[in-house]
Amino acid sequence: MPNAVQYKIVKTHSVQIGSLTRELPVISVAPGVAVALLNLLGDTELTEEAGKALAALLPKGIEVLVTPEVKAVTLAHVISRILGIPYIVARKTQKPYMFEPVTREVLSITTGKPQLLVIDGFDIPKIKNKSVAVIDDVVSTGGTLRSLSALITDIGGSVNATLAVFTEGDPRDDVIALGHLPLYLGEKG
Amino acid sequence: MTAMPTETFTLTIGNLSRELPLVRPTPTTRLPLVEFLGDTQLVKAAANATVALIPEGTQVLFTCETSSIPYVHSLAEIMNLPYEVARKRRRPYMHDPIIQDVQSMTLGVGETLWLDLRHAANLRGKNITIVLDVVASGGTIASLEKMILRAGGKPHGRVAAFSHGQPKIEIAVMQQLPILDSRS
Numbered sequence: 526m527p528n529a530v531q532y533k534i535v536k537t538h539s540v541q542i543g544s545l546t547r548e549l550p551v552i553s554v555a556p557g558v559a560v561a562l563l564n565l566l567g568d569t570e571l572t573e574e575a576g577k578a579l580a581a582l583l584p585k586g587i588e589v590l591v592t593p594e595v596k597a598v599t600l601a602h603v604i605s606r607i608l609g610i611p612y613i614v615a616r617k618t619q620k621p622y623m624f625e626p627v628t629r630e631v632l633s634i635t636t637g638k639p640q641l642l643v644i645d646g647f648d649i650p651k652i653k654n655k656s657v658a659v660i661d662d663v664v665s666t667g668g669t670l671r672s673l674s675a676l677i678t679d680i681g682g683s684v685n686a687t688l689a690v691f692t693e694g695d696p697r698d699d700v701i702a703l704g705h706l707p708l709y710l711g712e713k714g
Numbered sequence: 715m716t717a718m719p720t721e722t723f724t725l726t727i728g729n730l731s732r733e734l735p736l737v738r739p740t741p742t743t744r745l746p747l748v749e750f751l752g753d754t755q756l757v758k759a760a761a762n763a764t765v766a767l768i769p770e771g772t773q774v775l776f777t778c779e780t781s782s783i784p785y786v787h788s789l790a791e792i793m794n795l796p797y798e799v800a801r802k803r804r805r806p807y808m809h810d811p812i813i814q815d816v817q818s819m820t821l822g823v824g825e826t827l828w829l830d831l832r833h834a835a836n837l838r839g840k841n842i843t844i845v846l847d848v849v850a851s852g853g854t855i856a857s858l859e860k861m862i863l864r865a866g867g868k869p870h871g872r873v874a875a876f877s878h879g880q881p882k883i884e885i886a887v888m889q890q891l892p893i894l895d896s897r898s
Binding site for chain 2: 621
């Protein structure tokens with residue numbers, strides 16, 4: 526049947542989270558670089574399952590969760606709801622309604638452009654002198670993570686854990702994750 | 715730099731209440747600023763109160779990033795419906811995305827929405843209801859409807875948790891927030 530919107534996935538990578546299995550599409554993001562693309566937005570079931578599993582792994586004593594906009598927002602929401610710990614979203618743009626926001630630039634390898642991370646001044650008292658866990662969907666090179674951690678440290682929070690659904694590329698032990706994704710180098714996704 | 719607002723508006727949904735700060739988008743008006751990000755209880759209360767507004771026959775919920783996302787996630791979970799999110803930036807993993815301009819209401823600044831082809835495919839042939847946290851002029855709704863049509867979906871409903879004043883378009887709203895003048 527002819528249609529304008531048709532998408533055929535050429536290659537997938539299978540992952541398991543709790544009782545759920547997903548075939549992640551392997552998508553080219555730059556010449557010679559492809560990733561197995563995790564998408565939590567729109568996948569309520571997977572987000573709930575991953576949130577439940579990560580909530581169980583959150584170290585004791587964490588008082589607040591911080592997540593970078595956009596893709597991990599629902600994950601942080603679910604963990605926050607399960608544990609009753611507040612979460613704060615670091616935004617990518619400064620909003621006109623923010624009160625004395627603090628910002629930090631991220632040099633992201635995947636987007637190729639400098640990006641901003643912004644925390645609203647209203648949220649600073651919720652982070653200052655608190656034990657913080659950073660929540661992300663996938664930690665790859667860790668660029669966003671480093672900038673976000675520096676921003677949290679700047680405003681007086683201490684980052685004591687990082688939780689993600691997956692780490693990607695080189696294995697790393699500084700992130701609590703439910704699994705690891707390969708990075709596909711030198712091949713077409 | 716804006717001053718820390720001290721006046722608030724009391725929002726009540728069921729037995730939950732929040733003191734919303736009043737912000738001044740123009741020198742003569744003040745609006746209650748409602749924020750779903752970070753407030754799981756408010757999201758839950760709003761999602762519960764929104765279920766009845768979703769038109770029968772809806773097959774997919776459609777929203778745009780960012781502040782609506784946890785609300786639509788919760789609604790999707792309660793109603794066991796899939797949802798899709800139009801993004802505000804192109805991401806490197808997008809292939810043949812639908813690209814749609816928005817005439818934004820608040821600042822008169824144009825925005826662009828992006829929907830990756832993989833996600834647009836999930837709208838095709840389906841009854842799509844748009845769900846947003848706050849509706850203002852309806853510019854975002856109009857653009858999301860264009861995206862639905864371009865993806866081959868059928869616009870089926872328009873729902874928002876809040877509006878500032880009387881909405882200028884036809885839309886089901888859970889609760890109308892007041893627009894206050896600067897001296898009231």
